[in-house]
Amino acid sequence: MRAVHFGAGNIGRGFVGVILHRAGYHVTFVDVNAELIDAINAHDSYVVHEVGDHGDDITVTGFDAINSQADPEAAVRAVAEADIVTCAVGPNVMKFIAPVIRKGLEARAPEAARLTVMAVENAIGATDQLREHVVEGAPGVADRAVFANTAVDRIVPGQDPSGIDVTVEDFFEWAIDRTPFAGDEPRIPDAHYVDDLQPYIERKLFTVNTGHATTAYFGYRAGIETIAEALERPEILAAVEAALQETSKLIVDRFGFDPDEHAQYAARAIQRFRNPALPDTCVRIGRQPLRKLGREDRFVRPAAELAERGAETDALVAAYGAALAFDASDDEQAAELQQLLRDLSPAEFVTQVSGIEQGHPLFDTLTAAVATR
C-alpha cells in the first residue's frame, strides 16, 4: 500500500509518517524544501522520539521523498498510483498542492480504486477546503477520490534541521470522519473513525489550540521565550485557564460533553503544554497570527458564538488583544499584522482580519481590544 504525504515537516514526519508506517503504508513525502528532500532520500529510516511519561522511540522505515518543485511529474505519478494522499503543509498552502493532486487524479487508471484524500491541518473542514481547490475547473475528478475531514492532535515542536529524526510529545489523537467512506474506510489502527467529526475538531481546536495560542501570545508579550516558562507565570496560567473556561462552556453546551470529563481534557491540554521535555517556543505557537485571528479560528469563532448566546467572552477577547502584540521577526504574517494595525482603524481591523461586522455582539469588545492594545 502506498501513501503520498505533502509536507515533510514536523507533523508530516512526527505524526502522519509514523502512523501510516505503522498501518503498513510505504510513505512518499512530497515537499518543496530541497535540502529536506535530499536528507530524507539519504536515509533508510528515521526515529520518532516520544517524550513524556509514556514515551517510546519508534523507527520509521519504508519511505522516499519527491521535490514537487523540481519534479512535479514525479509527484503527479505518485498521486496517480497512491491509495491515500494526506497533507500537513498549513491551511494557506493547500491551494498550491491541489493542482498536483488534481493532475494525479486525472492520470489515475480508470479501474483504480478511489483515492482517499485527507488534510491533516489545524482548521475546521480542512479537507473540504482542499477538495474545493482540487476540483476547481475539473469537477469530474471528485468521483475518483473520497475526501474525509480529520482532527489532528500532537505537539511537534521545531526540530534540529541537521537530521530527519523528530522529537514529539507522547500524546496523539487522529479522528477521521467515517461517513464519506460508506463502510469501506482504510485500516489505520492509530486513528479512530467517528460518525460526527464536528465535536472532535471543535473540542480540539478550541481547547488545545486556543489554550496553546493564549499561552504563546501572553508569553510573547511578556518577553518570555518558551511555552513552559510562560505557564510558570501565575497571571498567564490564569489567563489560559479563563480562556478555556469560556470555550469549555461553549463546547459542553453545544455538544453535550460531560462537564467533568471535559474539564479533565482541558487540564490535560495545559499539562501537555508544560511538558518539560518538549522544547517549544511562544514564537512557534504564535506563528501566522493573521490566520489565528481569523473568523473561523481559535479565538474569534468561539468568542463570536459565546457572544451570540449572551455568554462571557472577556478572557478570549483578552487573548485576542495579547495576540496583537505579536511581532516575531521572520514571520510574514506578524509583519503584515503590525502594518494593518498601523493602517486600519480598529473597526476596519476587526471586520477585515476577523470577519466580525458592526452590529455583531462581539464587535464592540473586539474593537475596544484593538483600540486599547
Ligand SMILES: NC(=O)C1=CN([C@@H]2O[C@H](COP(=O)(O)OP(=O)(O)OC[C@H]3O[C@@H](n4cnc5c(N)ncnc54)[C@H](O)[C@@H]3O)[C@@H](O)[C@H]2O)C=CC1
Ligand atoms: N507541529 C504541530 O505541533 C502541529 C501542526 N499541525 C498542523 O500541521 C500543519 C503543518 O504544521 P507543521 O508540520 O508544524 O509545519 P512545518 O513547517 O514543520 O511543515 C510544513 C511543511 O510543508 C512544506 N511545504 C510548504 N509548501 C509546500 C508545497 N507547496 N508543497 C509541499 N510541501 C510544502 C514545508 O517545506 C514544510 O516542510 C499546519 O496546518 C499545522 O497547523 C497540527 C497539529 C500539530
Ligand SMILES: O=P(O)(O)OC[C@H]1O[C@](O)(CO)[C@@H](O)[C@@H]1O
Ligand atoms: O499553530 P498551528 O500551525 O495552528 O499548529 C500548531 C498547534 O497545533 C498543536 O499541535 C496542537 O495539536 C500545537 O502544537 C499548536 O498549538
